[in-house]
Amino acid sequence: MKIEKTFIEGLLIVEPIILGDERGYFFESYSKTKFQDLGVEIDFIQDNQSFSRYGTLRGLHYQNPPFAQTKLVRVLQGEIVDIVVDLRKGSLTYGKTFSVLLSAENKKQLLIPQGFAHGFSVISETASVMYKCDQIYNKASEGGIKFDDPSLNIDWVIDLNKAIISEKDQTLPFIQECNSLF
Structure with missing residues (x-):
């Protein structure tokens, strides 16, 4: 497993070692021991999966303490821009x-520590996204930031005028007004 640090402390890109032959391929998508060997201590307790079609935008979501979540995000089918x-x-x-x-x-994964808002846009016909969490979902702790907050200047790589966005995500506050407790 190869870990690439980003310019944001704690935010890591994880690239598995792919073993391939004429039958196809095999890789470990997660190994607690290998993560520990790399200095990453996480106790994942829940897996989530979503399926979306092209142009779907989900996010930006987070959970406040004590239910803040570390996530390990990967794509099983299709392609997304993860933000x-x-x-x-x-x-x-x-x-x-x-x-x-x-x-x-590309089989890359993104390790997102607690203290981050997370979202993605689907840029393939469809996409199946799976992520591990180290904390359970708690509705009372959820928060979010509006996807088109001008201070963030996010390139979602899709036409936002045609994006498929939930009503909840369309009404989230900008970062200056969000209820983040981090």
């Missing part, structure tokens, strides 16, 4: 965004 926003007020990168292309083809 995170640093909400850790003491961080040098507070309010900064990071994006990465995750796909079934």
Whole structure:
């Protein structure tokens, strides 16, 4: 497993080692031991999966403490642009965004620590996204940031005028008004 650090502390791109032959391929998508060997200590307790079609935009979501979540995101089928926003007020990168292309083809994963808002847009015909969480979902702790917050200047790589966005996500506040407790 190869871990690539990003310019935002704690935000990591994880690239598995692919073993392929004439039958196809095999890889470990997660190994607690290998993560520990790399200095990453996480106790994942829940897996989530979504299926979406082209132009879907989900996010930007987070959960406040004590239900804040670390996530390990990967794509099982299709292709997405994965976006995170640093909400850790003491961080040098507070309010900064990071994006990465995750796909079934590149098999990259994004490890998102607690303290980040997360979202993605689907840029293939369809996409199945799976992510591990180290905390259960708690509705009372959820929060979010509006996808088109001008201060974030996020490139979702899709036409936002034609994007498929939930009513909830369309009414989220901008980062300055969000209820983040990080």
